[in-house]
Amino acid sequence: MVHFVGAGPGAKDLLTIRGKELIEKADLIIYAGSLVNPELLDFAKKECEIFDSSKLTLQEVMDIIRAAEKESKTTVRLHTGDPSIYGAIREQMDILEKENIAFDTTPGVSSFCGAAASLNMEYTLPGITQSVIITRIDGRTKVPESESVEALASHGATLVFFLSAKESSRLSERLLKSGLSEDTPCAVVYRATWPDEKKFICDLKDLSGNMESFGIDRQALIIVGKAVAQSGYELSRLYALDFSTGYRKGTVVNEKG
Numbered sequence: 389m390v391h392f393v394g395a396g397p398g399a400k401d402l403l404t405i406r407g408k409e410l411i412e413k414a415d416l417i418i419y420a421g422s423l424v425n426p427e428l429l430d431f432a433k434k435e436c437e438i439f440d441s442s443k444l445t446l447q448e449v450m451d452i453i454r455a456a457e458k459e460s461k462t463t464v465r466l467h468t469g470d471p472s473i474y475g476a477i478r479e480q481m482d483i484l485e486k487e488n489i490a491f492d493t494t495p496g497v498s499s500f501c502g503a504a505a506s507l508n509m510e511y512t513l514p515g516i517t518q519s520v521i522i523t524r525i526d527g528r529t530k531v532p533e534s535e536s537v538e539a540l541a542s543h544g545a546t547l548v549f550f551l552s553a554k555e556s557s558r559l560s561e562r563l564l565k566s567g568l569s570e571d572t573p574c575a576v577v578y579r580a581t582w583p584d585e586k587k588f589i590c591d592l593k594d595l596s597g598n599m600e601s602f603g604i605d606r607q608a609l610i611i612v613g614k615a616v617a618q619s620g621y622e623l624s625r626l627y628a629l630d631f632s633t634g635y636r637k638g639t640v641v642n643e644k645g
C-alpha cells in the first residue's frame with residue numbers, strides 16, 4: 389500500500405494527525421527533500437527506510453515502491469504542502485493503478501494557506517474579491533495561453549504565484565503590462581512557517597527589487613491583488629445582524645436601525 393501524504397508547508401506541527409500516524413506506521417518513506425521538513429521523519433520508526441526524491445527520477449521512485457510492494461511493505465510518499473498542488477502525483481498514481489498497487493491520499497496544509505496565516509491574511513475579502521487564483525509563471529513547464537499572467541490578472545482576483553520566485557522581474561513586468569497599477573499591493577513569503585521564514589508587503593513596482601534585496605529567489609510565494617492590503621472591504625453577510633442562516637435567525641433592521 390502506498391500513502392501519498394501532504395507534509396504541510398514546513399512547521400513540524402502543521403502535519404495532520406492522520407499524516408503523522410501514517411509516517412509512524414511506514415516501512416518506507418520517500419520524501420521531497422527540497423521542501424519537506426526533515427524533522428517530520430523523526431516520527432518514523434527506527435527501522436523505516438528513507439529516500440529523498442529530490443535526487444531521484446520518476447522511474448527510480450517507482451522502482452523503490454515496487455520493491456517495497458513485493459515485500460508487502462507500507463510506503464509513505466511525502467509531498468510538500470498539499471499533494472494536489474504541483475505535486476506531480478498523477479503520473480505516479482497512473483503507474484500504481486496500472487500495476488494494481490493500492491494507494492490513497494492524505495491532504496496537507498498547502499503553502500498558500502501557510503503564507504496567508506503568516507500574513508494573518510484573508511484572500512477573499514467581500515467587496516474586493518471572492519476568488520483566489522493559484523498559478524505560476526511559465527517556464528520549463530508550459531502554462532496554457534488562456535491562463536497567462538495577463539489573462540488571469542484581468543479578473544482582479546487575488547493571485548498566488550507558486551514556482552515563480554526566480555522570475556519575479558519578468559512576472560512584475562507582465563503584471564504591469566496587463567494593466568495592474570504600479571501600487572497594486574503584493575506580498576512575498578519565503579519558507580512560510582519555517583523558522584527562517586521571511587516576508588514583506590510592497591507595491592507591485594517594487595516587487596522584484598525587494599525580492600532581490602531580501603535575497604529571495606526560490607521557495608517563496610508571490611501574492612498579488614487588492615486583497616493584500618487587507619482594507620477597504622465590506623463586512624461579511626454571514627455575521628450581519630439582519631442575516632438569517634440555518635443556525636441563527638437574523639434581526640429585522642428597520643430604516644432607523
Ligand code: SAH
Pocket residue numbers: 397398423467468469470471472473474475497498499500502503549550551552553577578579580581582606607608609
Ligand atoms: N504542493 C505544494 C507546492 C509544491 S510546488 C503546496 O501545496 O504548497 C513548490 C513551490 O511551492 C515552491 O516553488 C514555492 O513557490 C511553494 N512553496 C512550497 N512551500 C513553501 C513555503 N513553505 N513557503 C513559501 N512557498 C512555498
